[in-house]
Amino acid sequence: MLNVNQLHAYYGQSHVLHGVSFQVGQGEIVALLGRNGSGRSTTAKAIMGLLDCVGDIVWKGQPIQGKKPFEIAHLGIGYVPENRDIFPRLTVHQNLLLGQKGKGQGARWSFDDMYAMFPRLKERQHTEAGVLSGGEQQMLTLCRTLMGDPDLIIIDEPTEGLAPMIVGQVGEYLQTLKGRGISVLLIEQKLNIAMAISDRALVMGHGSIVFQGTPDGLRADPDTRREWLEV
Structure with a gap:
């Protein structure tokens, strides 16, 4: 569904991504791993049209490089940024x-689905989002993106700052997406959840892909884990 080929990206004069290439198939969970500063979040922003880049980004056979972020979102790519980006003065339900x-019959997700996955959001549906805990805000951001009914969801560090019990819920949530045919590009620094639920793992270092393979392949490659990952 998503094909990224020889992607180069820049922050001003700084060359940040160096020929990044990978694919994400339908209903597949792909983990994009690496240390802070490796280029993972920059890759997500480049796909979403949030910074200047060179290369090929093809979504369902259609080039999307150069499109505006809202146009890319309308094509069926959802993006959950690391900073959560909620509307703090609006309630959970309004977000x-x-x-x-x-709202048609083709929509895969409803308010009831969101509240069933994260009952805490149902309890706080009339509460302003700005007073939620960090974990609750993360749940809200994930669910708000899903309400857009994307075919691919790019999630940047969804477990950062969450309690272990909530981390487990996020993993179950992502597997639920896969069960409904939604693809996931999971950007993570921690290995536990990514290795447990992903079909394939990509490792980034210094703005390039340094490993592509299965989670089992990465487990069997201690040199890659030691050099490029937080273990």
């Missing part, structure tokens, strides 16, 4: 409503 793309 979800803003993310809603359609």
Whole structure:
């Protein structure tokens, strides 16, 4: 579904991504791993049209490089940034409503689905989002993105700052997406959840892909883990 080929990206004069290439198939969970500063978040921003880049980004056979972020979102790519980006003065329910793309029979997700996955959000649906805990805000951001009914969701560090119990819920949530045919590009620094649920693992270092393979292949490669990952 998503094909990234020889992607180069820049922050001003700084060359950040160096020929990044990978694919994400339908209903596949692909983990993009690496240390802070390796280029993982920059890759997500480049795909979403949030910074200047050179190379090929093809979504369902259609080139999307150069499109505006809202145009890319309308094509079916959802993005959950690391900083969560909620609307703090709106309630939980209003935040979800803003993310809603359609109400027709073809929509895969409803408010009931969101509240069933994360009952805490249902309890706080009339609460302003700005007073939620960090974990609750992360849940809300994930669910608001899903309400847009994407075919691919790019999630940047979804478990950062979450309690272990909530981390497990996020893993179950991502597997639920896969079960409904939604692809996931999971950007993570921690190995535990990524290795447990991913179909394939990519490791980034210094703005390049330094490993592509299965989680089992990465487990069997201690040199890559030691050099490029936080273990």
